Every structure is written in C-alpha cells, then in structure tokens.
Amino acid sequence: MKSDAPLDFDAETMRQMGYRVVDLLVDYWQHLPVRPLGQRADRIALEKLLNEPTPQQPQHFETVLDEFLQKVLPNIIKVDHPRYFAFVPAPNDYVGVLADFISAGMNVFVGTWMVGAGATQVEQVVIRWLCNWFGLPESAGGLFVSGGSVANLVCLAAARQQYPDALTHGRVYYSDQTHSCVARAWRVLGLREEQLCVLPADDNFQIPLDALAEQIRRDRDTGWLPFCVVANAGTTNTGAVDPLNALAELCEAEGLWLHADGAYGAAAILTEEGKQRLQGIHRLHSLAIDPHKWLYQPMMAGCAIVREFEHLRTAFRILPPYLQDKERGAVGVDLCDYGVELSRNFRALKVWMSLKTHGVEAFRQSMEWNLHLARVAEQAIRQLPHWKIVSPATMGIVAFRYEPSDRSAEQADALNRALVDAMLEDGFALVSSTVLRGRVALRMCTLNPRATEADVFETVRRLNQFAQRL
Numbered sequence: 001m002k003s004d005a006p007l008d009f010d011a012e013t014m015r016q017m018g019y020r021v022v023d024l025l026v027d028y029w030q031h032l033p034v035r036p037l038g039q040r041a042d043r044i045a046l047e048k049l050l051n052e053p054t055p056q057q058p059q060h061f062e063t064v065l066d067e068f069l070q071k072v073l074p075n076i077i078k079v080d081h082p083r084y085f086a087f088v089p090a091p092n093d094y095v096g097v098l099a100d101f102i103s104a105g106m107n108v109f110v111g112t113w114m115v116g117a118g119a120t121q122v123e124q125v126v127i128r129w130l131c132n133w134f135g136l137p138e139s140a141g142g143l144f145v146s147g148g149s150v151a152n153l154v155c156l157a158a159a160r161q162q163y164p165d166a167l168t169h170g171r172v173y174y175s176d177q178t179h180s181c182v183a184r185a186w187r188v189l190g191l192r193e194e195q196l197c198v199l200p201a202d203d204n205f206q207i208p209l210d211a212l213a214e215q216i217r218r219d220r221d222t223g224w225l226p227f228c229v230v231a232n233a234g235t236t237n238t239g240a241v242d243p244l245n246a247l248a249e250l251c252e253a254e255g256l257w258l259h260a261d262g263a264y265g266a267a268a269i270l271t272e273e274g275k276q277r278l279q280g281i282h283r284l285h286s287l288a289i290d291p292h293k294w295l296y297q298p299m300m301a302g303c304a305i306v307r308e309f310e311h312l313r314t315a316f317r318i319l320p321p322y323l324q325d326k327e328r329g330a331v332g333v334d335l336c337d338y339g340v341e342l343s344r345n346f347r348a349l350k351v352w353m354s355l356k357t358h359g360v361e362a363f364r365q366s367m368e369w370n371l372h373l374a375r376v377a378e379q380a381i382r383q384l385p386h387w388k389i390v391s392p393a394t395m396g397i398v399a400f401r402y403e404p405s406d407r408s409a410e411q412a413d414a415l416n417r418a419l420v421d422a423m424l425e426d427g428f429a430l431v432s433s434t435v436l437r438g439r440v441a442l443r444m445c446t447l448n449p450r451a452t453e454a455d456v457f458e459t460v461r462r463l464n465q466f467a468q469r470l
C-alpha cells in the first residue's frame with residue numbers, strides 16, 4: 001500500500017519488499033551452481049523485449065521484480081557463477097552485498113570529513129590494513145574508487161603531478177602485457193601517444209629489464225624525461241608479475257616513479273605464491289588494487305594507494321567557495337581532495353564488514369583454493385593430447401591452446417576462438433581467449449572460491465570434447 005508521499009511505502013510494505021529481495025538472492029546463490037551461466041543475448045531481441053516508453057502508471061514492486069527475473073536475468077552472463085572462468089570472475093561475498101545495501105540505504109556520503117567523518121575514518125582504516133599487508137610506510141594512504149581503471153588513473157595523476165615537465169616531454173614505460181586502462185589513463189592525463197613506451201614482454205610475460213634500462217638511457221640522450229614505470233602485479237592475460245624489486249632498484253637509481261597495477265593480483269599478498277611473486281611491492285610509489293576482484297567484493301571497489309598520501313592531495317585538491325564550510329571546526333581528511341570524485345559512496349564499508357565478519361584467514365584460505373584450482377586446471381590440460389600450456393598456473397590464471405598437428409597456426413587460432421563460442425552456447429562454463437606471443441590462447445581464471453575441482457575437470461573435459469568436434 002502506498003502512503004501519501006508519492007514515492008514512499010508504509011513500513012510493513014518496505015519490510016516485505018526487502019525480505020522478498022533477500023529470499024530471492026539466497027535462492028539465487030543456492031541454485032547458481034546448477035543453473036546455466038546465461039547467454040550472449042541478441043541485441044535486436046533484447047530491444048524488442050525491453051524497450052518501452054517511460055512508465056506512467058505504477059505497478060506492484062513484485063511485478064517489476066518478476067519482469068527483471070523473466071526478461072533481464074536470463075540475458076546476463078553470471079560473472080559470479082562458480083564455472084565462470086573467463087576474464088576476471090566476480091564472485092561476491094554476502095557480507096559485502098549487505099554492506100552495499102546499508103551504504104545505499106543510508107546513502108552515506110564520504111566526500112568530506114564534515115559530513116562523512118565516521119565513514120571516512122573507516123575508509124582510512126581499511127586502506128591502512130591494505131598498506132600494512134604490502135609493508136608500505138605510515139606516510140602511505142589512499143582511497144576507494146570505482147575499480148582498477150580509475151585506481152590506476154588516480155595513482156598516475158599523482159605521478160604526473162610530481163614531474164612538472166611530464167606533459168611536455170615526459171616518457172612512461174610499461175610492457176605490452178599491461179592492461180589497456182593504463183594507456184587510457186595516460187591519454188586522459190594528457191600524454192601523447194609517443195610519450196608511452198610499450199616494451200614487448202619477455203618469455204615469462206614480464207617487462208624486460210635490460211631493454212627497459214637501455215630504453216631509459218636512450219630516451220634521456222634524445223631529450224625525453226623518463227618519469228614513470230608502470231609494473232604489473234598480476235596481468236589480466238597470464239597473472240604475470242613484473243620483477244618489482246629489480247624495477248624499484250632501477251627507478252630509484254633513475255629517479256622514476258614506480259607504479260604497479262595490482263588491480264587483479266595484489267591481494268594475493270595474503271597467499272604463499274603471492275608473497276613470493278610480489279616481492280618488492282613495499283617499494284612502490286603507488287599501487288592499484290581492486291577489492292572487487294580478489295577480495296570477493298561486489299563491484300565498484302577499487303583502491304588507489306600512494307606511498308605519500310599527500311601526493312594525491314597535491315594532484316587533486318581544489319577548494320570552491322561552496323565547500324568552504326568543510327574547512328572549519330573539526331577537520332579531518334576530505335577524501336574529495338584526494339581523487340576525482342566529490343560525491344563518493346561508502347565503498348570501504350563492504351571490505352570493512354567483510355574482513356571483520358570473516359577474518360582475514362578466511363580470505364587467505366579462499367585465495368589459496370583459487371591458486372590450487374589453477375594448478376588443477378593446468379594438470380588436467382597437460383593430460384590431453386594436442387593441448388599446449390602457453391602460461392602455467394600463475395596467480396590463479398592458466399593459459400593454454402588447442403593445437404592439433406593437422407591444422408595450421410591460423411586454423412588453430414580460429415579453432416580456439418570457436419571454443420569460446422562453443423562454451424557460451426553450451427552454457428555450462430566459460431573461459432575467455434586472448435593473444436599470447438602472437439597466437440590465440442584460452443585462459444582460465446579460477447578466482448571463484450565456490451568453484452570445485454569437479455567444476456574445473458568437467459570444464460576441461462567439455463573443452464576437449466568441443467575441440468574434437470570442431
């Protein structure tokens with residue numbers, strides 16, 4: 001029943017609506033493993049199904065919810081499905097989901113200390129936990145942003161700001177395995193294409209150190225100002241981590257800012273494999289890390305972390321008159337001064353509540369399981385004739401390729417691409433493809449803690465079965 005205020009419901013109706021949604025979600029999660037992954041929908045069909053003019057007449061919430069369930073949900077590929085091994089899976093934690101509900105429900109504003117002090121402090125606490133995981137000093141700090149793309153952008157803005165001549169003749173360095181959001185960030189920050197030096201990765205998909213050092217030297221000789229290296233702390237393609245210690249040596253010697261994109265991989269610092277691979281991470285000037293990836297949080301949770309928190313303020317702070325009230329009285333950190341957003345929701349709440357509810361050990365164990373599953377996948381693939389491991393299990397990603405002896409490399413490329421389509425058609429599981437060393441490869445990213453060994457075996461079995469038929 002609607003109350004007098006046209007947008008409001010009475011308390012009982014609100015409760016019923018909320019309970020219905022919780023029941024729906026719990027049911028959804030319980031049945032997810034036996035449901036298909038969802039389909040790649042046809043655009044014309046979806047336009048027909050969903051396009052309509054702005055609704056004029058009210059409908060029951062239940063009716064609208066049913067419409068979502070009938071028309072929208074089947075046309076979404078479930079990135080939280082335990083057999084979604086494509087791209088970067090996004091399994092989310094129930095506590096995080098509830099925290100997002102609270103954050104939206106109270107519409108907590110975390111832009112200024114004046115309005116959002118408690119939430120700001122929680123955000124700072126979570127960032128400090130992360131900084132401690134990485135061994136970053138007390139001066140380090142950061143903030144939550146929407147995800148890895150913005151986290152990299154925010155960190156790189158701080159880097160650019162520290163080098164006054166960066167825009168005119170600065171040059172930055174990273175490998176060809178680096179996520180495209182880094183190139184986009186530099187574009188947004190005003191660097192020209194020729195200022196981006198992209199080095200072909202070595203056989204281990206890492207940035208080649210000697211070539212990098214040589215390039216920096218040559219660039220100085222020809223009038224460039226080398227000012228930043230972007231390292232990978234877990235590439236999307238293969239999970240490769242660049243040699244952070246060696247890069248830190250080089251950047252210290254050359255006076256360069258060392259940033260790492262750890263959007264995907266940095267959280268693996270909690271695991272044994274991650275600790276080994278991420279050695280030197282404590283020496284970075286800045287780091288992007290996404291709790292919405294490997295800390296299992298609902299989407300829209302990336303973090304930009306810098307070694308000197310003040311560098312973000314230098315890069316971003318502007319004080320307009322309509323915000324002057326925040327400068328008086330009890331002042332603390334105004335997070336709007338440290339990034340690109342003024343209106344900021346309470347993204348840190350999900351990580352805070354999730355880590356407190358489960359304890360960090362539960363996360364560590366889940367991540368170790370993810371790493372184990374990638375090794376299981378690698379072993380299973382190695383058993384099969386005509387399949388080749390292109391990159392062994394690294395940080396939860398294994399890359400491989402079907403390469404029958406009677407097909408050319410180009411034909412094998414087409415075959416491997418077709419295998420993704422066959423998986424999509426089948427709906428049981430999904431892997432994605434990429435290009436490694438110039439050839440198409442498949443990759444499985446085993447990041448879902450609810451995935452089982454049986455899920456991995458059956459996915460590999462089906463891939464092989466489809467390969468025989470193509």
Ligand SMILES: Cc1ncc(COP(=O)(O)O)c(C=O)c1O
Nearest residue numbers: 088147148149179235236263264
């Ligand atoms: C290594 C890496 N960096 C950056 C990103 C971009 O992150 P987002 O999609 O959260 O913007 C991704 C996304 O998968 C990634 O894997």
